[in-house]
Each structure stands twice: as structure tokens, then as C-alpha cells.
Amino acid sequence: MRPTNGAERPGVLAFDWNGTLVDDAGRAHRATNRVLREHGLAPLTEPEFRTAFTLPMRRFFIGLGVAERRSDAAEKRWNEEMAAETAPLSTGASEILRAAAALGVRVVVVSAAASHSVLRDARRLGVDHLLADVVGSAGDKASALSRLASGAPGPVIYVGDSEYDMAAALASGAYPVGFGRGYRPAAALAEAGAEVVVWNLAALTVFLTWTRPPGR
Structure with missing residues (x-):
């Protein structure tokens, strides 16, 4: 895709939250x-965490050795631990959110995290007023993105930091953009189908006016 000046604006600019709009790989x-540790398992190094991370969270913890019957409890504890810290916005997040607002492009967060967790972070960071909607606890992100697309006046862009995000975008017909500073390596995002991987979210301002290529 090659964005062009004066072209159609996206109907929705959608983002994952953790690892995408917020720089919280360390927190995670x-x-x-x-x-x-609470489950008697060995801790991970940060590179090991990035390699192992996957969604949904239950599958992530089961893959790390947590008993399946205790995986829901592990996910709940993880969310509690995440809530105990405030993470900063990712590089360029403030710029792209404000640029989208200035142009009237609707920004929606589609996240596996609970809506109240996303909004808590957003309020702490002072960007809650820049989000048109938060679709939280999105176990099926593809369906959530499809619903957004059905009511959008133009195409949907979805920005995320995991293969799961890229797969959801592709399955829903959204344009998949990877964020290379998140939980998963940039190469993994490209392999999963990201049309482009950015390291600074402000680079997405060029997508606020765009043309879909033939066949998309």
C-alpha cells in the first residue's frame, strides 16, 4: 500500500493496547x-518472554506450564499485576492520536484486556478523550474488527504487536500494520502478514489519507 495525499481517509484507525499504544512489554x-513464581514455575528473561508470548492469555500460561484448570486464575492475577503499574505511551502514540482527532478519523482500541483496564491506563496517560471507543475482552478480535468495518464510512486499519493481531486484521479485511517495539519481534509480525511494520506510531500519520490498492 502506498498512502497518497488527498485520498480516502480510513473509516477507523484501530489499535491493540498493550505493547502497541502503551509501551509496557517490561510491565507485562x-x-x-x-x-x-506463584505457580512454582521458573521466571523468564525478557527475550524468553517475547519469544513465548501469545494470545489468548490462557494459552500463553498453559504453554509456560500453568495447569489448564488454573489458567483462568493465572490470567486474572496477571491483569491484577498489570493494573498495579502505569506504563508510558509508546513512541509516537500521542502524535498519531492527536493527528487522527484533528482530521476526524475515529480511533478505536480493540484489545484482549478488559475495557476498564484500558480506560484506567488511558485516563492515567491523559488520552482517554482521544479514543472514540474501547472494545475490551476481545477474545475474537477478527469478529470485533468485522463489526467495526460494517459500520465504518471507510476502510479499517488495525495496528498491533502480535501475530494474533495480524491474523485478526487479515481475517476481518482490515489493513494490518505491525508495531515493532511491542511484545513480539518485527520479523514475526512481517511473517504473520503485516503490510508494514513501524517503530514509531507517528509514522502512521501518512495513513490518515490513503488509497486501497487493487484487490484490497
Whole structure:
């Protein structure tokens, strides 16, 4: 895709939250290790965390050795640990959110995290007023994105930091953009189908006017 000036604006600019709009891979790594210790499991190094991370969270913890019957409790504890810290916005997040607002492009967060957790972070960071909606606890992100697309006046862009995010975007017909500073490596996002991987979210301002290529 090649964005062009004066072209159609996206109907929705959608983002994952953790690891995408907020720079919290460190927070997530620490929360994961606290949960693992509570389950008698060895902690991970940060590279090990990035390699192992996957969604949904139950599958992530089961893959790390948490008993399946205790995986829901592990996810709940992880969310509690995440809530105990405030993470900063990711590089360029403030710029892209304000640029979208200035142009009237609707910004929606589609996240596996609970809506109240996302909004708590957003209020702490002073950007809650820049979010048109938060779709939280999105176990099926593809369906959530499809619903957004059905009511949008233009195409949907979805920005995320995991293969799961890229797969959801592709399945829903949204344009998949990877964020390379999140939980998963940039190469993994590209392999999962990201049309482009950015390291600074402000780079997405060029997507606020765009043309879909033939066939998309």
C-alpha cells in the first residue's frame, strides 16, 4: 500500500493496547514472572518472554506450564499485576492520536484486556478523550474488527504487536500494520502478514489519507 495525499481517509484507525499504544512489554514481563513464581514455575528473561508470548492469555500460561484448570486464575492475577503499574505511551502514540482527532478519523482500541483496564491506563496517560471507543475482552478480535468495518464510512486499519493481531486484521479485511517495539519481534509480525511494520506510531500519520490498492 502506498498512502497518497488527498485520498480516502480510513473509516477507523484501530489499535491493540498493550505493547502497541502503551509501551509496557517490561510491565507485562514482570507481571508474567510474578504469576509464574506463584505457580512454582521458573521466571523468564525478557527475550524468553517475547519469544513465548501469545494470545489468548490462557494459552500463553498453559504453554509456560500453568495447569489448564488454573489458567483462568493465572490470567486474572496477571491483569491484577498489570493494573498495579502505569506504563508510558509508546513512541509516537500521542502524535498519531492527536493527528487522527484533528482530521476526524475515529480511533478505536480493540484489545484482549478488559475495557476498564484500558480506560484506567488511558485516563492515567491523559488520552482517554482521544479514543472514540474501547472494545475490551476481545477474545475474537477478527469478529470485533468485522463489526467495526460494517459500520465504518471507510476502510479499517488495525495496528498491533502480535501475530494474533495480524491474523485478526487479515481475517476481518482490515489493513494490518505491525508495531515493532511491542511484545513480539518485527520479523514475526512481517511473517504473520503485516503490510508494514513501524517503530514509531507517528509514522502512521501518512495513513490518515490513503488509497486501497487493487484487490484490497
